[in-house]
Amino acid sequence: MKNPFSLRRRANLARPWRWLVPLLLVLLFLAVLFWLPWQARQMETTERQEQLIADTLWVEQTLRFELTRSEEALATLGTDLVRKPPPPAVLQARMAQMFKNGPELRRVLWLSPDGEVLARHGSDLPQDTPAPSLTDTQEMARLTRAGRYTEPYGAGAHSPALLDYYLPLYRGGAYAGSLVATYSLKVLLDETVPWWFAQDNALSLLDRNDAPVAARADGGPGRGVYTHRRALDLPGASIVLATDSVKNAPRLLPNLLVGSVIVLALGLLMSLMTLWRHISRTLAAEAALRQQMAFRTAMENSLMTGLRARDLEGRVTYVNKAFCEIVGLPPEELVGRKPPMPYWAPEVRGDYEQRFAGVLAGTVTPQFETVFQRSDGVRVPVLVFEAPLVDSRGKQTGWMSSILDITDRKKAEELNRQQQEKLETSARLATMGEISSMLAHELNQPLAAISSYTAGALNVLERADKGVPIEPTLLRRALEQARQQAQRAGQIIKSVHEFVKKSEPQRETVDIHSVVDGVRALIELQTRQSYVALQINLPAQLPPVLADRVMLEQVLLNLTRNGIEAMAGVAPERRILQITAAADAAQVSVSVIDHGHGIAPDVAERLFSPFFSTKAEGMGMGLSICRTAIEFHGGTLNHAPNPDGGTVFTFSLPRSTAAGAVELQ
Numbered sequence: 001m002k003n004p005f006s007l008r009r010r011a012n013l014a015r016p017w018r019w020l021v022p023l024l025l026v027l028l029f030l031a032v033l034f035w036l037p038w039q040a041r042q043m044e045t046t047e048r049q050e051q052l053i054a055d056t057l058w059v060e061q062t063l064r065f066e067l068t069r070s071e072e073a074l075a076t077l078g079t080d081l082v083r084k085p086p087p088p089a090v091l092q093a094r095m096a097q098m099f100k101n102g103p104e105l106r107r108v109l110w111l112s113p114d115g116e117v118l119a120r121h122g123s124d125l126p127q128d129t130p131a132p133s134l135t136d137t138q139e140m141a142r143l144t145r146a147g148r149y150t151e152p153y154g155a156g157a158h159s160p161a162l163l164d165y166y167l168p169l170y171r172g173g174a175y176a177g178s179l180v181a182t183y184s185l186k187v188l189l190d191e192t193v194p195w196w197f198a199q200d201n202a203l204s205l206l207d208r209n210d211a212p213v214a215a216r217a218d219g220g221p222g223r224g225v226y227t228h229r230r231a232l233d234l235p236g237a238s239i240v241l242a243t244d245s246v247k248n249a250p251r252l253l254p255n256l257l258v259g260s261v262i263v264l265a266l267g268l269l270m271s272l273m274t275l276w277r278h279i280s281r282t283l284a285a286e287a288a289l290r291q292q293m294a295f296r297t298a299m300e301n302s303l304m305t306g307l308r309a310r311d312l313e314g315r316v317t318y319v320n321k322a323f324c325e326i327v328g329l330p331p332e333e334l335v336g337r338k339p340p341m342p343y344w345a346p347e348v349r350g351d352y353e354q355r356f357a358g359v360l361a362g363t364v365t366p367q368f369e370t371v372f373q374r375s376d377g378v379r380v381p382v383l384v385f386e387a388p389l390v391d392s393r394g395k396q397t398g399w400m401s402s403i404l405d406i407t408d409r410k411k412a413e414e415l416n417r418q419q420q421e422k423l424e425t426s427a428r429l430a431t432m433g434e435i436s437s438m439l440a441h442e443l444n445q446p447l448a449a450i451s452s453y454t455a456g457a458l459n460v461l462e463r464a465d466k467g468v469p470i471e472p473t474l475l476r477r478a479l480e481q482a483r484q485q486a487q488r489a490g491q492i493i494k495s496v497h498e499f500v501k502k503s504e505p506q507r508e509t510v511d512i513h514s515v516v517d518g519v520r521a522l523i524e525l526q527t528r529q530s531y532v533a534l535q536i537n538l539p540a541q542l543p544p545v546l547a548d549r550v551m552l553e554q555v556l557l558n559l560t561r562n563g564i565e566a567m568a569g570v571a572p573e574r575r576i577l578q579i580t581a582a583a584d585a586a587q588v589s590v591s592v593i594d595h596g597h598g599i600a601p602d603v604a605e606r607l608f609s610p611f612f613s614t615k616a617e618g619m620g621m622g623l624s625i626c627r628t629a630i631e632f633h634g635g636t637l638n639h640a641p642n643p644d645g646g647t648v649f650t651f652s653l654p655r656s657t658a659a660g661a662v663e664l665q
């Protein structure tokens, strides 16, 4: 398996570079996004400024043109006046014509060389005096012999600013008076500047002190953003035309383009942030998953239980470390394989195939023991638990098995069984030792009887040899007695032999009567020795049981011996040992009833424990073996106090069925 950690480390190392390039690109993109509108704004500003300059220039030229036209008209009039002054009416008409052509004209004066007013037109001025600077202007004009303007004057709260134009007149080189034209600067602005320009710009004419002397603001006051100043090139007067656009600085979001650029940038930033958050969450989830996976793998690898997953077709999809160790094969030789599997032991192949057919049919045995063959051929006993493998949507996708290596348990069980067998054998031998010593003692009796009966018979025959007639009855009785005693001795020996000989239980249909009869002689031997009266009360009809006869005899012998020993200390008339039996629909019960010392509660607790004995020479194995033997037959062994004093031990066994079989467990 590849190590996923090394890959991860490489990915971590590459991470800074992976992020740097897109980050730089995004920053660049954002910089361009924000630079573009700024640049557009700059361009618009420049364009508007240039437009304003051009327009201002045009207005200045228009003003200039208007004044020049008026200058020329005045010069023509002056020339005519010098040459031959027209009659006053004609002069007035010409002056009126000039006023018509130049609405900005407020007054025209014809002055004599002495400064006397020879003619005038337009007298609606608040003061009739010319401009304060007129004298200087006249001086300069006369010196230069050219028309000259005064500085603007007369601007007040209610009076508009005026401007005088002084034109000296010469006749034959001699000063011949002058013409003075007075203009209203306000009217000049109003009449000369077209409405569309005045709508977009606040216009003003400033004097040399930058004080406004005339203004026009049809579209409202200027904003001070786009401004331009241009001097009106008038000889003698310093008047500046100032324009101030009523338009604001271009806003940063003037159009759809900039708006959409901002929206796009915001959208990009948001989606980047969402993507970033999503990636961070994914990375966090990935890290948590990796951690979980590592934890799960560590857990699975540390398990002692083998784990194996199969799909619905029986193909192995997963095995853990413990499973690989049980079968001695690496995962690559197992995952993806379908039966027959390499760990199937040939001797139980039939079982595997049967179980696998169950898997394909969708049914499994939830728990079973079987044997796996390790790769080195060693057989491994295992306990297998099967369960359906269900995915997150509740659909079954296969089967999951947990496999326990039960080699040690099996070994322990085997050891236990062997020890139990040994114990049983030694217990049996011990019992046999006791019994055989009693047997030897009791056999003396029949043997002595046989000996005396045969001696008697021989005597009869000897007497016949001497001529005494034979008494056949006497002879027959003696031989009959001897035969009976020999048979009894044989029965005792046979019973003991049977009991000791067998170690493996041999089940057969057994009648309780015959069991009791089988050990009756031996029981009687003990009862007689201990002065105990034996009462056997069995119902005539008892159903048979399926059992090992010798084992049942052993149980009965042990129970009767215990009963006899328990009565050793009681009065001889109470020493009665009863054997009774009863049957119901299910089972047959046999009770051994004594009138002995009974069983104290602390003794009762440990009664069936091996080697528990209250007797000086007791082995403490009797009841333990009895219970094992009875439970082996599917029965029970219990004890209860005898209401008459003493104890009642009862064992029950299932009835043998008609076919001769017993339902065990």
Ligand code: ADP
Binding pocket: 558, 562, 563, 566, 594, 596, 597, 598, 599, 603, 607, 612, 613, 614, 615, 617, 618, 619, 620, 621, 622, 623, 624, 647
């Ligand atoms: P052992 O007879 O060698 O002591 P058992 O397993 O047969 O071993 O009996 C264990 C103990 O149970 C006895 O020592 C005795 O104290 C008690 N016991 C068994 N049967 C009886 C009985 N019928 N009455 C009183 N006590 C009994």
